[in-house]
Amino acid sequence: MKKYNVAVVGATGAVGEEIFRIFEEIDFPFNKIVPLASERSAGNTITFNNGDLVIKELTETIFHEEEIEIALFSAGGSISEKYASFAVDAGAVVIDNTSHFRMDEDVPLVVPEVNPEEINEWKTTGIIANPNCSTIQMVQALKPLDDAFDLVRVDVATYQATSGGGKEAMEELVTQMQDFFAFKLDDSEHKAFPHQIALNVIPQIDVFMENGYTKEEMKMVNETIKILGKNVEVCATCVRVPTLRGHAESLTLTFDADVDANEAREILAKAPNIIVIDNPAASEYPMPAACVDKNETFVGRIRNDIYRKNVLNMFIVADNLRVGAATNAVRIAQKWVEIQEATK
Ligand code: A2P
Numbered sequence: 169m170k171k172y173n174v175a176v177v178g179a180t181g182a183v184g185e186e187i188f189r190i191f192e193e194i195d196f197p198f199n200k201i202v203p204l205a206s207e208r209s210a211g212n213t214i215t216f217n218n219g220d221l222v223i224k225e226l227t228e229t230i231f232h233e234e235e236i237e238i239a240l241f242s243a244g245g246s247i248s249e250k251y252a253s254f255a256v257d258a259g260a261v262v263i264d265n266t267s268h269f270r271m272d273e274d275v276p277l278v279v280p281e282v283n284p285e286e287i288n289e290w291k292t293t294g295i296i297a298n299p300n301c302s303t304i305q306m307v308q309a310l311k312p313l314d315d316a317f318d319l320v321r322v323d324v325a326t327y328q329a330t331s332g333g334g335k336e337a338m339e340e341l342v343t344q345m346q347d348f349f350a351f352k353l354d355d356s357e358h359k360a361f362p363h364q365i366a367l368n369v370i371p372q373i374d375v376f377m378e379n380g381y382t383k384e385e386m387k388m389v390n391e392t393i394k395i396l397g398k399n400v401e402v403c404a405t406c407v408r409v410p411t412l413r414g415h416a417e418s419l420t421l422t423f424d425a426d427v428d429a430n431e432a433r434e435i436l437a438k439a440p441n442i443i444v445i446d447n448p449a450a451s452e453y454p455m456p457a458a459c460v461d462k463n464e465t466f467v468g469r470i471r472n473d474i475y476r477k478n479v480l481n482m483f484i485v486a487d488n489l490r491v492g493a494a495t496n497a498v499r500i501a502q503k504w505v506e507i508q509e510a511t512k
Contacts (some may be wrong), residue, residue: 169509170197171199172505173199174198174200174201174501175260177205177242177243177440178205179205179223180205181242183489184203185214186488187240187498192216192497194502195437201216202234202236204224205223205225221282226251229254230254231257233259235258236260237259237261239263240265240491240498241262241265241495243266245267248262252268252295256293259506260403261296261297263295263504264296265494269391270296270297270387274292275292276296277394277499278297279303279496281311283397288507296494296504297506299389300384300391301332301488302387302404302417302488302491302492303388303391304496305417305488306388306392307391307396308486309419310322310396311396313421313436313480314440316432317424317427318425319398319421320478321401321402322420323422326388326407326417327409328406328409328416329411329412329413329415329486330411331413332415334360336360336370341365341412342412342422343357344364344365345366361408365410369410370407370408371406371409374406379427385405388404389404393444410505413460416455416484418483419481421482427479428472429470429480432480432482433446434474441463442465443467446467446468453483454467455485461487462490465484468482
């Protein structure tokens with residue numbers, strides 16, 4: 169089997185670090201893996217498979233110089249906008265974790281458990297987009313239920329961890345909690361979020377759009393339709409909560425057909441990379457603290473609506489840095505390699 173030259177752009181970031189940890193855990197056919205970041209980090213090392221890798225500066229020519237074949241981008245939308253084309257011109261497939269290319273109709277938006285066949289479309293632009301963290305875990309749970317009961321509408325409220333805003337956002341929560349215990353919370357700074365996040369809940373992620381929804385909420389709407397390939401109605405309320413890792417979502421799903429909670433539970437239990445934790449009598453259900461470092465999406469509190477037979481409620485949780493970002497990107501890379509090998 170051919171071995172590939174891989175680059176991770178944003179190697180020092182919250183998602184980039186997770187990509188390296190996943191590559192350590194799986195058997196990926198790489199010849200070399202090159203960490204790329206800003207000039208601030210260039211020359212520093214990261215530990216990988218018990219050795220050290222030297223971080224290189226992201227430049228326009230680095231992909232060509234390093235003969236990169238797979239480039240995973242997680243350094244923010246503006247970096248992808250500027251540098252993805254240099255990776256593509258050097259002959260690499262770009263797997264982009266930012267929102268920059270997601271709604272481009274020539275760029276496949278992929279969750280391998282849902283629409284793996286879309287990866288075949290990568291050649292049009294050389295880019296495959298990784299969806300928003302909240303969308304990935306949600307569509308993983310929606311797909312098997314849509315296949316069984318024909319999904320019509322999703323009402324979702326999210327409880328999103330600070331790591332969705334990167335490392336500095338996580339540090340902001342920790343610093344504010346320290347300031348709280350030092351009786352200095354009133355003087356504590358906030359840069360990553362529009363308000364203090366410690367001991368608070370903020371019903372705003374990203375900027376507000378003209379229609380009154382935030383950009384994050386509209387990502388969930390538009391990306392879900394693109395990935396499922398159908399005009400399902402989606403109403404999202406995205407909320408930042410003072411956790412470090414793990415996004416939770418409360419879902420109310422309306423189907424065309426009547427749906428039985430027990431049947432839905434069985435279907436979800438068999439779905440790829442879904443784990444059902446649903447034993448209310450023992451207070452067992454998905455929670456952020458229990459999903460950290462896991463590569464699966466956890467589903468529980470599966471229950472029929474009190475009023476309508478075609479409506480189901482559930483609570484889902486996944487590690488946003490893994491399932492919502494790094495794991496999905498690496499799974500896309502694995503599928504892409506499979507396709508290359510099969511079409512040789
Ligand atoms: P660096 O650590 O050198 O600044 P996070 O999402 O956790 O905030 O991380 C952002 C990632 O994007 C980091 O790896 C960061 O590298 C990287 N990054 C930010 N700006 C640039 C840039 N101009 N060029 C290359 N990488 C960048």
